[in-house]
């Protein structure tokens with residue numbers, strides 16, 4: 001049902017651009033990859049929005065790394081494996097945990113101003129962490145500060161060219177390998193970018209849900225393009241729901257960082273009860289999947305649309321210095337976070353599934369590398385440990401950049417355009433209310449493919465999504481909203497199909513009709529067959 005390419009193109013009539021390495025996505029993983037490419041090779045980084053508009057920039061909590069004397073690599077590895085609920089790749093976990101401190105040091109050397117305590121990096125805790133090991137910046141503005149430093153560094157690198165407002169429509173393939181991408185640029189429209197090596201770092205797909213912490217750019221474009229190009233995807237049933245997003249009418253579902261619970265905040269139901277006390281021995285600092293499900297059950301039991309986060313017992317100065325961003329947003333809704341309980345509920349936050357990559361970030365499609373949320377690397381398993389995502393982006397970004405550069409350096413020095421073309425067959429021309437289908441899909445995913453799933457609801461979701469795919473994927477759109485809808489639908493279908501197949505409960509995937517973990521049947525990854 002998925003077309004190979006979203007749009008028609010003909011390389012004989014197209015505008016061409018050539019580069020040694022093409023990086024798709026300008027979040028932490030993409031820019032880290034670009035900065036690892038040596039100066040004698042050209043890197044082109046493309047991003048569909050402004051360069052500051054990535055999920056990485058919105059990260060609040062921080063970056064996990066073993067940095068204190070009373071912590072060990074073993075502890076961080078163990079915490080990651082426990083959260084991942086039996087599906088992490090232990091060698092990958094070990095590798096990322098060990099390479100993390102050097103990546104933090106690099107960020108500091110590049111000018112990132114992390115928060116300090118007595119002259120050393122200040123460390124906090126989040127759910128699932130046995131020790132304080134999360135570095136943070138600007139209180140709760142870690143992503144903003146880290147991306148400021150990396151963007152400055154990338155802009156200063158002479159071999160790196162940055163194109164914003166550039167939508168990657170599809171990956172170009174020839175003879176079973178990736179050779180570049182079809183991009184759309186304002187004023188130019190379609191442009192074929194030919195690259196010796198391509199790094200996909202285009203982030204996640206949280207926008208497939210109505211309630212999400214993700215910015216509007218997170219529409220799964222990279223996952224969908226990789227799938228159409230024939231790369232293997234896996235783990236698509238595992239979407240992580242963050243336990244606490246602000247739930248007040250008119251707010252854009254703003255994230256309330258897990259670091260708030262790391263600093264001691266309580267979760268209370270509408271009657272004021274601390275329901276996590278009875279639910280899990282780790283209380284509010286249990287892994288995210290456990291807390292999100294406890295909140296879901298509490299909302300059902302109390303018949304109330306949210307629960308509350310309470311910071312009123314934490315010293316006022318601590319709250320205000322640690323959470324200036326959250327304070328500002330809540331103030332805008334008349335809430336004083338040092339006194340008032342904050343209404344929260346879970347929302348889609350982080351996709352564990354994506355393009356399968358090996359330890360160096362190689363996908364199954366030759367010449368295509370991938371890093372960050374667009375991948376399934378084996379680090380997160382069935383449930384990502386808090387603050388392990390920016391570190392994954394850094395470690396895998398560096399590895400992809402290195403690997404792609406080495407491979408590009410071995411290829412012939414000049415690139416030529418290949419005789420590729422595609423015509424969308426009989427595109428449906430009637431107008432379509434794209435926003436209406438997009439909103440319907442996002443609402444359906446919350447209702448039928450949310451925190452608690454079962455076969456009946458998943459089948460209903462599949463029927464609706466298949467129906468929409470039939471008339472949306474057969475069109476040729478001319479703008480971003482249409483392509484994003486096509487990508488969201490493609491990803492949603494893969495997610496639902498994977499959730500139907502995994503007849504057990506594990507990590508973030510909870511099936512009320514199969515509530516137990518089944519290691520014998522499902523102690524393995526679910527691989528999505530490539531589309532071509």
Ligand code: SIN
Pocket residue numbers: 059060061062256257258259350385386387388389
């Ligand atoms: C948070 O601040 O709660 C988000 C951190 C993360 O998702 O790793």
